[in-house]
Amino acid sequence: MTLWPPEVRTDLRGGLKARDKGDLELSAQFIQRAWETSKIVPIELFKKEPYLKTSGIAILLASVLESAGKHEKAFDVYLDALTRIQQVTEKQPQLLGGPEKLRAIAISYKLAEMAADLERPEEEERHLVWAVEAILRSVLQLGEPTGRPDHASEAGTALPSDMDTRTMITELSLPEWATKTDVAAPLEALGAFYAQAGRVDQPRVTDEILHQAEAWAIKGLEITMQAKEQASKANPNPTCEVAFAVSLFNVAAMRRMAKDNEEAKKLFSLSLKQSKAIGLQSGIEHAEDALKQLGVATDPPPAPRT
Numbered sequence: 001m002t003l004w005p006p007e008v009r010t011d012l013r014g015g016l017k018a019r020d021k022g023d024l025e026l027s028a029q030f031i032q033r034a035w036e037t038s039k040i041v042p043i044e045l046f047k048k049e050p051y052l053k054t055s056g057i058a059i060l061l062a063s064v065l066e067s068a069g070k071h072e073k074a075f076d077v078y079l080d081a082l083t084r085i086q087q088v089t090e091k092q093p094q095l096l097g098g099p100e101k102l103r104a105i106a107i108s109y110k111l112a113e114m115a116a117d118l119e120r121p122e123e124e125e126r127h128l129v130w131a132v133e134a135i136l137r138s139v140l141q142l143g144e145p146t147g148r149p150d151h152a153s154e155a156g157t158a159l160p161s162d163m164d165t166r167t168m169i170t171e172l173s174l175p176e177w178a179t180k181t182d183v184a185a186p187l188e189a190l191g192a193f194y195a196q197a198g199r200v201d202q203p204r205v206t207d208e209i210l211h212q213a214e215a216w217a218i219k220g221l222e223i224t225m226q227a228k229e230q231a232s233k234a235n236p237n238p239t240c241e242v243a244f245a246v247s248l249f250n251v252a253a254m255r256r257m258a259k260d261n262e263e264a265k266k267l268f269s270l271s272l273k274q275s276k277a278i279g280l281q282s283g284i285e286h287a288e289d290a291l292k293q294l295g296v297a298t299d300p301p302p303a304p305r306t
Contacts, residue, residue, distance in 0.1 A: 003168050005045040008034040008057065015060070016173070024068040031061040035077070039084075048162050051088060051100045055081045055107065056169050059178045075114050082107045086130075105131050106181040112189065128193055129216060131186035136223045136243060183239050187246040188282050194253035214254035221247040238278075245274040245283045252290065265294050272298065 001013050015030030038046075038054045046053045058081035065074035085104040088095055096104075108131040115124035169179065194213070224243040228236075252267030268290045275283030288298045 001171055003164050004053075004171075005041065007041050007045065008037050011037070012057065012060075012172075015064070016171075019064055024064055028061065028064050028068065028070075031057065031064060035061050048165050049097050049100055051085050051096065052103055052165065053168055055085060055100075055103050056172050056174055056178070059107070059174050060172050063175055071114065071118065075111065075118065078107055078111050078114070082111065089134075101134065102181040102183070103178065105134050105183065105186065106178055108134070109181075109186045109189070110177060112186070125190075125193060125213075128186055128190040132190050132220065132243075133216075135183050135186065135239065136220060136227075184242045184280075187243055188280075188286075191246045191249040191253070191283070191286055194250050214251070214258070217247065217250040217254050221251050241274070241278045242280060242283075245271050245278065245280055248274060249283065249287060249290070256290070256294070261294055265291065265296055268294070269296070 001009050004012060011030045011034035015027045015034065018024075018027035018030060035057050038057050043050045043054070058077050062074040062077040062081075065071075065077065082104060085096070085100065085107075089101075089104070108127045112124045112127035112131065115121070115127060194217070220243070224240060224247045227240045228244055248267050248271035252264045252271060255261075255264040255267060268287050272284060272287035272291065274280075275287055291298055
């Protein structure tokens with residue numbers, strides 16, 4: 001732990017040691033102190049990609065709290081970590097590197113998953129929307145690396161190329177979701193969220209919420225289409241291709257909720273076509289299910305050869 005600032009080093013070491021011994025309460029106490037210290041010392045102490053390191057402390061603390069069954073407290077720690085990165089995103093986005101942006105997306109998606117488990121649908125949607133908007137804004141428009149071009153749902157790494165920083169992050173033994181961000185996951189999850197919200201057995205969605213959700217969905221589709229046009233046909237952006245399939249689905253779901261079933265059918269069909277083209281299995285399943293609910297037959301699987 002010698003690469004960590006001395007202000008947090010001792011507490012981090014103590015927290016990791018206690019965690020490895022199974023003393024989660026003592027571990028949380030040590031790491032909580034390190035987290036609080038990281039918020040008041042100059043950020044420059046953490047050198048390169050400092051927000052990757054400070055958010056790593058928060059994730060370490062929250063993961064210990066989760067292991068101890070303290071999910072509400074863990075949620076609050078994740079939210080605090082995300083909020084701090086979001087503040088930098090809004091005021092000085094040039095200070096954040098690609099891995100730090102991917103880390104924020106990963107935390108937001110984690111919060112959405114926890115919100116679903118805690119039965120907080122509004123927070124689930126808010127964090128999914130933020131994660132997807134961050135993907136569209138940072139990954140697609142700025143051309144951040146998203147994974148190998150031959151696989152649409154390949155994960156992007158939130159680990160830096162700088163060896164000292166990589167060593168520091170590795171020492172925390174963070175969960176895999178925090179170091180390898182599947183940028184397709186939030187896109188797919190938001191589509192699934194809207195699919196569930198649009199089911200006929202769900203409570204009536206207010207016109208205001210529907211309007212806001214559709215406005216976002218259309219915006220996402222427009223950004224994705226623009227990014228697709230800019231991408232090279234010979235080397236398409238894999239995340240952009242996934243975003244296009246899911247954005248089509250999201251707008252279709254909004255049209256279905258507005259009772260515009262004919263337009264919904266067209267958009268679901270386009271989403272299905274795009275999902276098949278890129279091999280996005282979850283997109284295929286969601287689109288086929290939506291079309292069946294609207295009374296549209298989809299192509300059956302080919303009969304086995306005899």
